[in-house]
Amino acid sequence: MTAVELSHISKSFGPVKAVDDVSFSIEKGELFGLLGPNGAGKTTSLRVMLDIFKPESGSVDLLGGPMTEAKKDRIGYMPEERGLYQDIPLDRCLAYLGSLKGLSPAEVRKRSDVYLERFDLAAFKTKKVKELSKGMQQKAQVIATLLHQPExxxxxxxxxGLDPVNTQMVKDLLLEQHQQGVTIILCSHQMHQxxxxxDRIVLIDHGKVMLYGVLEDIRRQFSGHSVTVRTGDKLPALEGVERVEPGNGTLKLHLSPGTLPQQVLRSLVAQNIALEQFEISMPTLDEIFIRVVQGKGVEA
Amino acid sequence: MKKILLVLKNELITLISRPSFWLALVGLPLVGALIFAGVGAINKNASASQAISQVVSGPQDMRPEGYVDLSGLIRQIPESVPAGSFVAYPDESSARQALAAGEISAFYIVPADYLQTGKITSIRPDLNPLSTSSAQSTLFTWVLQVNLVGGNWVFANLVNGPLKVDETSLAVATAPDENNPLAYWTPYIITIIFYMLIVGSASLLLSNISKEKENRVMEVLLTSVTPPQLLTGKILGLGIIGLGQTLFWFGTSYILLNLSGQTFHLPADIHLPISFLLWGLLFFVLGYAVYASLMAGLGALAPNLREASQATFIITLPLMVPLFLSSSVFMQAPNGGIAVFLSLFPLSAPVAMMARLSAGGVAWWQPWLAAALLAGTAVLIVRLVSGMFRAQTLLSGQAFNIKVYFRALVGR
Incomplete structure (x- = not known):
């Protein structure tokens, strides 16, 4: 079942086309990655999705139809530019934002106490938001986003802005939400995260969809025609290997067209090379990202 | 509706939980209380203006004054003048000696050619520009007036005010009574009060929105409430605060005046019936809705409060026009063409119509038409400004000027 579907949406700001014919869909319960370099159109796509911006063309289907007032209470959004009232105590800020999502004061209190405890913010709940550190405000923003248990x-x-400990905490929280069946759209340019x-991603650059699909499929698509080998022996000349590229204790063997990795493996075994590692080279998302953004495309 | 109430409640709580709000709310009447307590202690029976004058320039000197009459005009001191108020001296030197000895506080020299020139010299030991119209100076004027008409104080009274017309108007009144200063200045005072009320309350919204924009909380809010809900809640919440604050200040001023021994009585010539107060409430609410929305749009569009403030003058200009034209239009011809136009034109109506209503003689249908036009404008502007909330994030960070504002207001 589809949770979100963007069909051919376009949005311009003056002469700049921020989003250009973007389409993708997200399944219910999926943890979906929305990637792109700075200024690629990610945030604009999210704002169109959330009905903050109206697209010039295209349509958005959210939780089974167009955005409605009631649906707003089923969505949690944490924008890149964090927004909290600075001059009021943290608990009142959470109470107001929670009440706008349809929670009763008692529910807000109960749920925020749990989250504040979990995020080590319980002792600071009566402090003004501006008195909290950047990391604390970041955690408070996460709480405000999750308080109403969005779908x-x-x-x-x-x-x-989070340190490694808090990064792990947020990561665990996202995985926990994912396990509970919450559909999550993770917008980031931190590829390793x-x-x-x-499992699935869409990569946007200059307002256009550059990559879209299952992450493993995309990596395979970008894997090229090479294998990574780790061995203590000196590597002999191998049939079908065009070039050997040394790496960090490994060797990357670039294969000639028509040569299969299995043929190379057989040849290595036949020549009694003690193999510590043999794998088909798969690019990291970082590498794929750079290649796409720099316009290098899929390796031949 | 529920979300409007939530926004409204939040605005109320946020504002009343600020120490600065209570400082302004209580501080202003407190300063007033201190002044009036001092004034009340000085003279419980004096008028407010007299008492304040005493605070500023010190207690009034009630020693007698002298006069040297070289014209031979002053033959008698009228009975209405308290005995011992004036002492006659034959020449200037004896009067100067009495002044130096502290027997008198000042003296007047009526020269021999007074009847030809009308000039009198007043000699006092200190420079006191505030006491030029003191009670004793007024008394000496009265002494001269009575003696000028041969000692008949009834004639002198008639010379002072020869025309006391009991007017019965069959047509629409055209101008307030110039002989009654308070009645004459009432439209001007009303213009200033309404201008301050509307602009002051609307400015609260400007700073509120600017702050939310600077805090970047707007985007979070817009995923929970619609722009019209947000705007309506804010307008109502801050409007209630503004109105409540104003009523509190007026109420405490009234109480303080009474406590300090002063009384607040409008002269009989000024009629401000209950309908005036009801119209006042309606025009305040509608005027506030229009200007608060415009200010909200400004706050949403400008990157910060400083840049927003630059455009405030342009936006409030229509409301200032009646203020500029107050003396020439609303005090002279409150039912003339310009005054009628300004009172019907929605952007100036909240101030102009109230100024006209205070002067009287407004055709019955005009306040209704003005209110209807103003209500329509309020709805339109709230809608237009709601649209700007969507665009505000888009325009955030861009250079701001008034052209950008008006283009965004019309949705371009």
């Missing part, structure tokens, strides 16, 4: 969670750069958490 669809949209988090824009959730790890920005997306790689770790998401």
């Amino acid at each position: 669809l969670l949209i988090v824009d750069e959730p790890f920005g 997306v790689e770790e958490l998401c």
Whole structure:
């Protein structure tokens, strides 16, 4: 079942086309990665999705139809530019934002106490938000986003400004939400985080969809025609290997067209090379990202 | 509706939990209380203006004054003048000696050619510009007036005010009574009060929105409430605060005046019936809705409060026009063409119509038409400004000027 579907949406700001014919869909319960370099159109896509911006063309289907007032209470959104009232105590800030999502004062109190305890913020709940550190405010923002237990969670750069301990805490929280069946859209340019958490991604650059699909499929698509080998022996000349590229204790063997990795493995075994590692080279998401953004495309 | 109430409640709680709010709310009447307590202690029976004058310039000197009459005009001191108020001296030197000895506080020299020139010299030991119209100076004027008409105080009284018309108007009144200063200045005072009330309350919204924008909380809010809900809740919440604050200040001023021994009585010539107060309430609410929305739009669009403030003058200009034209239009011809136009034109109506209503003679249908036009404008502007909330994030960080504001207001 589809939780979100964007069909051919376009949005311009003056002469700049921020989003250009973007389409993708997200399944219910999925942890989906929305990637792109700065200024690629990620945030604009999210704002169109959330009905903050109206698209010039295209349509958005959210939780089974167009956005309605009632649906707003089923969505949690944490924007990249964090927004909390600075001059009021943290508990009152959470109470107001929670009440706008349809929670009663008692529910807000109960749920925020749990989250504040979990995020080590219980002792600071009566402090003004501006008196909290940047990291604390970041955690408070996460609480405000989760307080009403949304069905669809949209988090824009959730790890920005967090130390490794808190990054892990937020990551665990996202995985926990995912396990509970919450649909999550993780918008980030921290590729390793997306790689770790998401099964499917869409990569946007200059307002256009550059990559879209299952992460493993995309990596395979970008894997090229090479294998990575780790061995203590000196590597002999191998049939079908065009070039050997040394790496960090490994060797990357670039294969000639028509040569299969299995043929190379057989040849290595036949020549009694003691193999410590043999694997088909798969690019990291970082590498894929750079290649796409720099316009290098899929390796031949 | 529920979300409007939530926004409203939040605005109320946020504002009343600020120490600065209570400082302004209580501090202003407190300063007033201190002044009036001092004034009340000085003279419980004096008028407010007299008492304040005493605070500023010190207690009034009630020693007698002298006069040297070289014209031979002053043959008698009228009975209405308290005995011992004036002492006659034959020449200037004896009067100066009495002044130096502290027997008199000042003296007047009526020269021999007074009847030709009308000039009198007043000699006092200190420079006191505030006491030029003191009670004793007024008394000496009265002494001269009575003696000028041969000692008949009834004639002198008639010379002072020869025309006391009991007017019965069959047509619409055209101008307030110039002979009654308070009645004459009432439209001006009303113009200033309404201008301050509306602009003051609307400015609260400007700073509120600017702050939310600077805090970047707007985007979070817009995923929970619609722009019209947010705007309506804010307008109502801050409007209630503004109105409540104003009523509190007026109430405490009234109580303080009474406590300090002063009384607040409008002269009989000024009629401000209950309908005036009801119209006042309606025009305040509608005027506030229009200007608060415009200010909210400004706050949403400008990157910060400083840049927003630059455009405030342009936006409130229509409301200032009646203020500029107050003396020439609303005090002279409150039912003339310009005054009628300004009172019907929605952007100036909240101030202009109240100024006209205070002067009287407004055709019955005009306040209704003005209110209807103003209500329509309020709805339109609330809608237009709601649209700007969507665009505000888009325009955030861009250079701001008034052209950008008006283009965004019309949705471009």
